[in-house]
Amino acid sequence: MSSTQEQAPRDDRGEAVMAVAEAAGPTGPSPAAEAGPSQPGRSWRGVRALLVRLHFYAGVFVAPFLLVAALTGLAYTFTPQLDQLVYGDQLRVEQVGNGPRPLTEQIAAARDAHPEGTLASVITPPGPEDTTRVVLSLPELGDKQRTVFVDPYTAKVQGELTTWYGSTPLTTWLDDLHRNLHLGETGRLYSEVAASWLWVIVAGGLVLWLGRARGQRARSARGVLLPDRSARGVRRTRSRHAATGVWLAIGLFFLSATGLTWSHYAGDHFGQLLDAAKGHAPELVTTLPGGAETAEGEHAGHAGHGTGHDSASTDPADFDAVLAVARDAGLGGRVELTPPEDAVSAWTVAQDDNRWPVQYDQVAVDPAKGEVTAESRWSDYPALAKLSKLGVQGHMGLLFGLANQILLALIALGLIFVIVWGYRMWWQRRPMRDDRAAVFGKAPARGTWRQLPLPVLIIGVPAVVALGWALPVLGITLIGFLVLDVAAGLVRPGRAA
Structure with missing residues (x-):
């Protein structure tokens, strides 16, 4: 242990130092020591050390994108209720009648009130308390339309809104916020970065948490699914971070996969897959x-x-x-x-x-x-x-109604907490001295790829290349992490390369 670590205060700070050693993986042993009699054990140590560093880089640099996606997705989740609150006068009838008027009358009423544009379509009410939508196209609206809302029982016009594929202005605004931060096609990169890395971060975290060698607790379901209440300092934070991540894992995998299907670059490759499999x-x-x-x-x-x-x-x-x-x-x-x-x-x-x-x-x-x-x-x-x-x-939270919305909201909130705990761990792991503390936490050791056996490299490198092709944003950002890692090694040449 370094002199800095020896001088660290006890209790939480001492446990933080111990956690650094655990999280950073095997960095001290020589190659001879690593080449012990158990090749599977050596393989796992190498893989674990590499996952720790990858999880660190992805967590630090991708987490802001995930945080924004979680916050904007949480806001979008409840758009059906927000629409009813804001646009209730247009969306709902004043009183349910005995039977709807013919569409001919409803369209005539809408056109009398709004003769502008041309008639694009008519959407019938989904329920007895809902209005009919008469959709008009106007050149000045571009890909949006003017929707006139008509009471189907009285043929009375209740208002109009500028809509986008049936979505109200509020829903459209929140959708654009979640999808591209109102930055157009360039802004879509943020959500594709988040979706591309989310499953990698979750999968790596699961492997690290489930594969840790910490005695009986690691082998029990309670130790995996529930935070360790006896832990202190960084260990307590890590326990909360990991246990919550386990509960969220399936939902986060689902959101990552479905988000990628309509992303820009990965979505194009998914479309090619549907073409090849005749899955359209x-x-x-x-x-x-x-x-x-x-x-x-x-x-x-x-x-x-x-x-x-x-x-x-x-x-x-x-x-x-x-x-x-x-x-x-x-x-x-x-x-x-x-x-x-x-x-x-x-x-x-x-x-x-x-x-x-x-x-x-x-x-x-x-x-x-x-x-x-x-x-x-x-x-x-x-x-x-x-x-x-x-x-x-x-x-989008539509498939199973309110239950779907609540589940998505819980996943979004859980992800926000996991991200906050992740950054807190980084801060808690900062090097400590008697006179001062570092601003940022310590990164896991470099050179972890050297601990990987040759068969793992032979299989892993082509797999990573294939993933980089299928998910181009993942591949490009991964190259960026490697460049950053090399740059860090040049700045601090004393550390393992």
């Missing part, structure tokens, strides 16, 4: 018989998003006729009706119920003949497409 949602053919075939994907209900349709060529009475055909075809609940973009295309009617059991059936309808010309059923989705769709809805 089935397309809905919207061309009327005799026309050149076109198809819409799973977002067929948003086919007219941002474009709209010539109101002069769309008969409002067709909405009622098309809705009746879709209901006969089995499309219940909330549906979005979108007029065709040209004379050779059919109407599209798409369910959009994101709550379990989800409803995503779609049909193409020819109103002149009153028949379905094509259909796409949720039951026909490939397994990968279903998992991807359900994963996204679970990530």
Whole structure:
């Protein structure tokens, strides 16, 4: 032990020094000592030491991204309740009536109040207390739309909002905050860094916590799942950090995986995987018989998003006729009706119920003949497409309603505490002297890769390269950590390289 450590005060500070030695792994023994009779033991010591250093770098430099993602995700989790609080006058009817007025009347009322733009679609109410949405496209709104909210029982307009794919202004703002911090495509890098490293940090932490050699406590479920109340100082902080991480692990793995599916770079590679595995949602053919075939994907209900349709060529009475055909075809609940973009295309009617059991059936309808010309059923989705769709809805807190929201909120809060405890450990591990204390904690020893057996390196290096290709942001930031590590060695050449 160094002279600095020998002079450290007892109690919490002394335990902090002991924890540094434990966390840093085997740094003192010579190569001869490492090459003991137990090759598996040597392999584990080398892997553990490398994981400690990787966990340290990722924890210190990626944790800020994770903290922002947790805070913004926590805010987004309760957008359904916030929408009802802020936009209740638009979203809910004043009084539930005996039966809804025809869509023709509701559309006429919306157009009388808002003649601007072109009619893009109509969304039926999801419940008896909800309003009908008449969606208008205006060129000046870009990819957003003007949604007019109409009481289905009285055909009275209750207000309008600028929406983005059906989301209210507040939900859209919080969504952009969580996704890109309102910085556009560049801002998406923050969330991809967080999603790319989250599973690595969690997996490394689990291996370190479950594989530690600390006697009977390490072999008991209580020692793994519950903090050690008898511990003091940095050991107590580490116990809370690790035990909470174990409880959160499955949820954090889920959020990492689902977040990566719609990220920029990793999401592109995931899309290539779906292409190769034919795992995309089935397309809905919207061309009327005799026309050149076109198809819409799973977002067929948003086919007219941002474009709209010539109101002069769309008969409002067709909405009622098309809705009746879709209901006969089995499309219940909330549906979005979108007029065709040209004379050779059919109407599209798409369910959009994101709550379990989800409803995503779609049909193409020819109103002149009153028949379905094509259909796409949720039951026909490939397994990968279903998992991807359900994963996204679970990530957004929509799949299981309030229970889903509460679970996400607990995970976000737990992650915030884990991050705070992680930084507290770093601070508690700072070198201590009688006259002063270091500002920052001590980093684990360098040169840990040298302790790895050759077979581990032969398998590990190609695996890391493959991961770097699949998750480009992970690969680039990992290279950044290596450069930083080399730079640290040049600044302090006395330490192992």
